[in-house]
Amino acid sequence: MSRLKLFLPLLAFVALAGLLYRGLALDPTALPSARLGSALPNFNLTELHSEELLSPSQMPDGPYLLNVWATWCYSCRVEHAFLRDLSDRGVAIIGLNYKDDRAAAQQWLADLGDPYGLTLFDPQGTLGLDLGVYGAPETYVIDQQGAVAYRHVGIVDEQVWERTLSRYWGEP
């Protein structure tokens, strides 16, 4: 018994090493949305182009991506081409133009192409705040029930789509 006790430090070391090794693969800044599993918060925002007043009831049936973007956000420009690609593949994307200028945002989409079925214009960032957005770009998956199923912070690219987002679209 007392001999086995001698192995305790070794066991403790192995356990700690395992824990730390697992930690290497985790992203300490990853922060799941506090809205997971609940419906979109209520909003009354205008459409970027038509200026028509929109509320959650006018959102399409899921699944769709809700992409938070702005013209001041450099990374949004980077991911834009891939969003257009996704849109061409038939993935529904709603834009949330976050704390931006209407004319600048319209120009941006005219120049770079518009992957969004609808774009909510949120100049004060009110829906952003209610949704828990803390920077752009962020992309939310809204599922068939209209609930927030996933949040991705940062650029969406082929890898992010393949590994995480596409699973909400089932088998293609």
Added chain:
Amino acid sequence: MLWRGWSRGIRLLLGTCVVVLLGLPETHAVIETYQFSSAELEQRYRMLSQELRCPKCQNQNIADSNAPIARDLRAELARQLERGANDEEILAFMVERYGEFVRYRPEVNDQTLVLWIGPWLLLLLGAGIVLRSVRRSGEGPQGDANAITAARGALRKRLHEQETE
């Protein structure tokens, strides 16, 4: 003579530096200020903005951070304080949107329990180990002292023998 000219030149240069530096605009980051209707609100604003964590720059509170989201949250905090919301309502509002993460003192629940009691458990464990090892070696020093006295005695005896030879 030459030296006097030098020293005057240097003095002039230093003086110019001081004047220029004093004249420079302040360059440190300015965080906006809010006017509150009462000192009590201002006090609560200060307390809450230090307790709320910035979701973007994760090791700063919103009072310290210059991130746009921290500015937005400060504005929201000031707005809600002026509207008459109490601390619990404001914290609940933030947690609903940004999760328990935004609080530096999160509520005790099954997810945060380990944060709250973990350090105390570790402290207890450490204290237990120290206590045990102290108690165990209780007889040790006395035994060592005896051994040293004995060894000293033996040495002295041998020295004495050598000297008398």
